[in-house]
Amino acid sequence: MKQYLEIAKILKNTHIVGPYWKLKLSVSELAHRASSGQFVMLKVDSDQGPLLRRPFSIHQVKGKTVELLYEVRGKATEILAKMKAGQRLSLLGPLGTGFSLCDLSYVPLLVAGGIGVAPLVFLAQNLRNRKGLAILGAQKKERILCEKEFKATGFRVKISTNDGSRGFYGRVTELLEELLAKDTLLRKKAFLYACGPRPMLKQTIMLSKKYNIPGQVSLETHMACGIGACCGCVVQTLTGYKRVCKEGPVFAIKELTEEGLAE
Amino acid sequence: MTPNLSVVIGTLKLKNPLLVSSGTFGYAQEFVDFLDLNILGGIVTKTITLFPRQGNRPPRTCETPAGLLNSIGLENPGIKVFIQEKLPYFQKLKVPLIVSIAAQDEISEFVELAEKLDKERLVAAIELNISCPNVRHCTKKSNVKLIAQDAKATALVVKAVKKVTTKPIITKLSPNVTDITEIALAAEEAGSDGVSLVNTITAMAVDVEKRRPKLAMVIGGLSGPAIRPIAVRMVWETYKKVRIPIIGMGGIMDADSALEFILAGASAISVGTANFINPNVCSEILRGICGYMIRHRITSLERLRGAIMC
Numbered sequence: 001m002k003q004y005l006e007i008a009k010i011l012k013n014t015h016i017v018g019p020y021w022k023l024k025l026s027v028s029e030l031a032h033r034a035s036s037g038q039f040v041m042l043k044v045d046s047d048q049g050p051l052l053r054r055p056f057s058i059h060q061v062k063g064k065t066v067e068l069l070y071e072v073r074g075k076a077t078e079i080l081a082k083m084k085a086g087q088r089l090s091l092l093g094p095l096g097t098g099f100s101l102c103d104l105s106y107v108p109l110l111v112a113g114g115i116g117v118a119p120l121v122f123l124a125q126n127l128r129n130r131k132g133l134a135i136l137g138a139q140k141k142e143r144i145l146c147e148k149e150f151k152a153t154g155f156r157v158k159i160s161t162n163d164g165s166r167g168f169y170g171r172v173t174e175l176l177e178e179l180l181a182k183d184t185l186l187r188k189k190a191f192l193y194a195c196g197p198r199p200m201l202k203q204t205i206m207l208s209k210k211y212n213i214p215g216q217v218s219l220e221t222h223m224a225c226g227i228g229a230c231c232g233c234v235v236q237t238l239t240g241y242k243r244v245c246k247e248g249p250v251f252a253i254k255e256l257t258e259e260g261l262a263e
Numbered sequence: 264m265t266p267n268l269s270v271v272i273g274t275l276k277l278k279n280p281l282l283v284s285s286g287t288f289g290y291a292q293e294f295v296d297f298l299d300l301n302i303l304g305g306i307v308t309k310t311i312t313l314f315p316r317q318g319n320r321p322p323r324t325c326e327t328p329a330g331l332l333n334s335i336g337l338e339n340p341g342i343k344v345f346i347q348e349k350l351p352y353f354q355k356l357k358v359p360l361i362v363s364i365a366a367q368d369e370i371s372e373f374v375e376l377a378e379k380l381d382k383e384r385l386v387a388a389i390e391l392n393i394s395c396p397n398v399r400h401c402t403k404k405s406n407v408k409l410i411a412q413d414a415k416a417t418a419l420v421v422k423a424v425k426k427v428t429t430k431p432i433i434t435k436l437s438p439n440v441t442d443i444t445e446i447a448l449a450a451e452e453a454g455s456d457g458v459s460l461v462n463t464i465t466a467m468a469v470d471v472e473k474r475r476p477k478l479a480m481v482i483g484g485l486s487g488p489a490i491r492p493i494a495v496r497m498v499w500e501t502y503k504k505v506r507i508p509i510i511g512m513g514g515i516m517d518a519d520s521a522l523e524f525i526l527a528g529a530s531a532i533s534v535g536t537a538n539f540i541n542p543n544v545c546s547e548i549l550r551g552i553c554g555y556m557i558r559h560r561i562t563s564l565e566r567l568r569g570a571i572m573c
């Protein structure tokens with residue numbers, strides 16, 4: 001699949017809540033080639049670095065625009081949050097292997113931890129009207145992301161918060177386990193799609209194996225190149241190390257092990 | 264006026280001095296969407312070993328100030344798969360291919376690898392990676408960590424390889440030594456057609472929150488602009504001592520930094536980490552070098568080599 005190196009113009013850079021921001025970029029080729037689960041490598045320029053590009057999932061595409069949803073975590077994302085409409089950024093993409101859409105006999109079950117919603121909104125749009133269920137986990141109710149976007153695609157939404165301020169009181173994977181334990185139909189028909197922090201993904205993989213539910217997860221690792229050239233981003237799978245930027249970031253759960261995701 | 268950029272390393276003729284460094288350019292295909300590969304003076308592959316290597320435990324990379332720390336551990340499919348699956352791609356290209364090789368345990372592996380590559384028409388030259396900081400070479404027979412840290416061991420490898428191939432040999436040196444010129448001289452005397460320097464500098468970074476090293480292997484190799492002044496100094500020192508061509512590298516990001524190496528004595532230069540940041544950077548560097556030469560009315564690259572006034 002063809003990849004592009006583009007200079008994108010910032011159309012909007014909006015603060016959502018807490019550390020979360022949304023970046024809307026105008027691009028030329030990149031947008032209509034992208035599929036859900038793929039990502040871009042973005043270069044934030046400044047005198048003080050950072051040196052390398054940073055990977056971000058493609059959150060949504062609309063015509064010739066690409067949206068990214070990001071969390072301010074460190075150097076690059078701090079600079080990014082200060083950027084204004086009209087400024088330009090260098091973008092590499094679309095990169096990696098994205099989600100594959102599950103068979104019509106399945107009920108898509110999306111599980112997102114925090115910023116992990118980013119690639120799942122694009123996926124939900126591809127699974128529109130499939131009567132899926134999205135389970136969103138956040139620290140507290142203010143930080144629940146993209147509830148409206150999921151609902152707009154016909155997904156039902158369930159919420160968990162770590163402080164119990166809304167929905168299920170606990171972790172998103174605890175809510176997932178509760179739902180699977182009591183709903184035999186869901187257990188039979190579900191196809192899991194998960195994105196979020198490593199401990200959450202490990203737990204999801206464990207549940208997928210326990211209840212014998214197929215699925216895919218999107219992984220994050222440190223990336224130097226994003227295009228498969230450095231072998232720096234590997235994850236341990238059942239068939240050896242695989243590059244998250246090339247063979248991933250989306251992997252079938254059956255290829256992964258909980259130990260392989262240990263940090 | 265089109266400046267003459269050609270470079271000769273032994274019997275290897277390059278149309279221009281711009282190479283891409285081992286381990287930073289995959290097997291070239293990864294870059295085809297972003298860069299016209301045929302503009303390159305040469306392509307150096309990821310280091311190949313006799314048998315497949317799965318590489319080190321992750322995390323394998325982290326960013327440091329103006330640098331990249333890595334401990335890939337020479338992940339590669341081994342020489343057999345390389346020849347069968349990666350080499351044919353180069354048939355299509357009009358760029359000399361330099362294959363980087365390394366031994367895992369015994370010096371004899373270099374010989375075996377060189378013998379195999381000697382038979383391959385598409386291989387223009389062989390680079391001996393005796394300097395990867397992320398694997399332990401040849402610990403069975405000597406107590407040095409790297410061949411490139413020992414002049415005798417370096418000479419031994421070069422001589423042994425020279426006996427089994429007529430292809431030009433480039434020896435890749437390590438900056439993790441007290442005096443790089445000793446090793447460069449040993450390589451030259453043993454018959455190496457050129458030397459490339461520098462490989463990465465051993466380094467380490469700590470995650471203070473987790474109180475853990477940032478790389479799973481604890482120590483890795485540092486590349487990028489952070490190491491450039493050290494690399495330039497080593498090229499200059501080496502240039503004053505040896506006659507064989509030097510391929511200079513370490514933190515080249517643009518035409519100016521490439522020219523730094525040439526002025527310090529490099530015949531060719533090689534771009535590594537910068538390819539990750541801008542996969543099209545090589546075309547910009549090449550254009551920049553040409554522009555510089557035209558601006559300074561220099562018709563031949565040779566006239567810039569080692570031309571610093573001090």
Ligand SMILES: Cc1cc2nc3c(=O)[nH]c(=O)nc-3n(C[C@H](O)[C@H](O)[C@H](O)COP(=O)(O)OP(=O)(O)OC[C@H]3O[C@@H](n4cnc5c(N)ncnc54)[C@H](O)[C@@H]3O)c2cc1C
Binds near residue numbers: 071
């Ligand atoms: C395929 C892929 C898709 C991604 N999609 C998104 C997205 O849509 N939205 C988003 O906000 N983030 C996403 N990320 C993560 C994002 O790349 C990092 O948050 C970003 O690189 C941080 O850069 P920084 O300079 O701000 O932080 P740094 O200063 O580099 O790091 C700050 C802290 O975050 C940790 N960290 C940084 N990068 C990673 C990583 N890749 N994995 C684990 N820990 C890391 C560091 O160890 C450090 O503790 C994605 C990562 C990958 C690999």
Ligand SMILES: Cc1cc2nc3c(=O)[nH]c(=O)nc-3n(C[C@H](O)[C@H](O)[C@H](O)COP(=O)(O)O)c2cc1C
Binds near residue numbers: 230310462488
């Ligand atoms: C991710 C990575 C992998 C590398 N792998 C190899 C390798 O396999 N063999 C080798 O000789 N050098 C390897 N190197 C070293 C580079 O070829 C080069 O010598 C070094 O990075 C300095 O140049 P730079 O600062 O331009 O990157 C690697 C460097 C990086 C960053």
Ligand code: FES
Binds near residue numbers: 224226244245
């Ligand atoms: S980030 Fe370089 S191979 Fe994946």
